[in-house]
Amino acid sequence: xxxxxxxxxxxxxxxxxxxxxxxxxxxxxxxxxxxxxxxxxxxxxxxxxxxxxxxxxxxxxxxxxxxxxxxxxxxxxxxxxxxxxxxxxxxxxxxxxxxxxxxxxxxxxxxxxxxxxxxxxxxxxxxxx
Amino acid sequence: xxxxxxxxxxxxxxxxxxxxxxxxxxxxxxxxxxxxxxxxxxxxxxxxxxxxxxxxxxxxxxxxxxxxxxxxxxxxxxxxxxxxxxxxxxxxxxxxxxxxxxxxxxxxxxxxxxxxxxxxxxxxxxxxx
DNA sequence: ATAGACTCTATAGTTGCTATAGGATCAAGC
DNA sequence: GCTTGATCCTATAGCAACTATAGAGTCTAT
Numbered sequence: 573x574x575x576x577x578x579x580x581x582x583x584x585x586x587x588x589x590x591x592x593x594x595x596x597x598x599x600x601x602x603x604x605x606x607x608x609x610x611x612x613x614x615x616x617x618x619x620x621x622x623x624x625x626x627x628x629x630x631x632x633x634x635x636x637x638x639x640x641x642x643x644x645x646x647x648x649x650x651x652x653x654x655x656x657x658x659x660x661x662x663x664x665x666x667x668x669x670x671x672x673x674x675x676x677x678x679x680x681x682x683x684x685x686x687x688x689x690x691x692x693x694x695x696x697x698x699x700x701x
Numbered sequence: 702x703x704x705x706x707x708x709x710x711x712x713x714x715x716x717x718x719x720x721x722x723x724x725x726x727x728x729x730x731x732x733x734x735x736x737x738x739x740x741x742x743x744x745x746x747x748x749x750x751x752x753x754x755x756x757x758x759x760x761x762x763x764x765x766x767x768x769x770x771x772x773x774x775x776x777x778x779x780x781x782x783x784x785x786x787x788x789x790x791x792x793x794x795x796x797x798x799x800x801x802x803x804x805x806x807x808x809x810x811x812x813x814x815x816x817x818x819x820x821x822x823x824x825x826x827x828x829x830x
Numbered sequence: 831a832t833a834g835a836c837t838c839t840a841t842a843g844t845t846g847c848t849a850t851a852g853g854a855t856c857a858a859g860c
Numbered sequence: 861g862c863t864t865g866a867t868c869c870t871a872t873a874g875c876a877a878c879t880a881t882a883g884a885g886t887c888t889a890t
Contacts, residue, residue: 628802
């Protein structure tokens with residue numbers, strides 16, 4: 573299949589697929605006589621692996637590391653484990669940050685009784701402090 | 702005071718201060734004879750306003766809009782209100798997304814009983830599906 | 831006079847894409 | 861055989877919000 577087809581079945585844009593290839597996250601596909609990329613079932617699996625990792629916000633560099641590990645089946649998986657643990661820490665940290673943000677934004681929202689002028693807006697007042 | 706001093710009292714890096722100036726978020730400061738930027742107390746206030754907005758993840762373009770509104774004290778503050786409400790929506794959405802992420806990552810973490818080989822790693826297995 | 835601390839501008843790099851320009855290829859219809 | 865439109869190709873630029881670097885000028889102290 574050609575790239576447009578792979579894009580449809582995977583839900584990744586054509587540019588993104590080419591970008592992943594350039595970044596070394598996908599095996600280099602074969603080419604047709606007219607220099608079009610040709611993909612097969614295995615390519616779909618590869619792309620879906622990357623997509624799944626990305627849906628977990630795993631950075632491309634880490635996905636690359638995972639792909640290397642996938643090809644060393646006999647090694648210890650402790651680095652995979654710590655990679656995921658790390659990712660979890662990041663997510664937890666970000667959730668905590670966003671919750672702090674949320675409560676401050678909520679307070680600000682309440683401070684503005686719409687219909688005010690800018691001059692007396694409680695939001696601007698709180699942003700100034 | 703010069704930019705290094707402002708950087709220290711504000712906690713913003715020198716490059717960030719210059720960047721904010723270039724983006725029109727800070728008033729253009731006066732210059733010394735040797736072409737160094739010179740700041741005063743008002744500059745600190747301005748920078749702190751921007752910093753506070755940024756700590757709420759408000760994008761620079763929105764901060765710019767807020768600055769314009771600050772100079773029209775007699776206008777209605779409803780656009781400030783909706784800007785903040787919008788920001789709150791975004792934060793809430795992101796929190797929900799991250800919570801989904803978090804639970805999937807937790808499941809994956811459990812799936813790996815460290816000491817496994819890469820081949821039998823529960824994490825890789827779940828990433829493949 | 832010179833060393834070192836600070837500042838200046840301009841430019842490139844970061845991340846993970848998305849969008850565009852300017853072309854080549856291919857299948858279908860006339 | 862020729863054209864049209866859909867698809868593909870590469871290379872490059874743009875996004876957000878910075879950070880980092882190069883290469884130069886300025887200021888202060890000795």
